[in-house]
Amino acid sequence: MDQDVSLATAKASLSELTRTAExxxxxxxxxxxGRRSSAIxxxxxxxxxxxxxxxxxxxxxxxxxxxxxxxxWSEEDILTREQADALIPxxx
Numbered sequence: 001m002d003q004d005v006s007l008a009t010a011k012a013s014l015s016e017l018t019r020t021a022e023x024x025x026x027x028x029x030x031x032x033x034g035r036r037s038s039a040i041x042x043x044x045x046x047x048x049x050x051x052x053x054x055x056x057x058x059x060x061x062x063x064x065x066x067x068x069x070x071x072x073w074s075e076e077d078i079l080t081r082e083q084a085d086a087l088i089p090x091x092x
């Protein structure tokens with residue numbers, strides 16, 4: 001979920017916005033003069049986005065995904081982040 005917040009409001013409630021972003025995974029877009037200029041996003045969400053970008057930038061990863069799909073894999077065969085984390089010792 002995304003929510004626009006004015007810069008003045010963000011300044012006044014930064015602690016609350018960061019807590020909410022982390023706990024509820026809400027992205028807050030900071031607006032200046034009615035235009036989005038920056039964002040507050042949970043670190044875990046940012047890390048996930050960066051990992052996805054890195055994965056999609058790697059030709060070998062894309063090839064492996066294409067092969068898996070060609071072999072009949074479906075979305076149901078893919079673990080969610082929570083399921084993957086649960087398999088990793090010390091995962092979130």
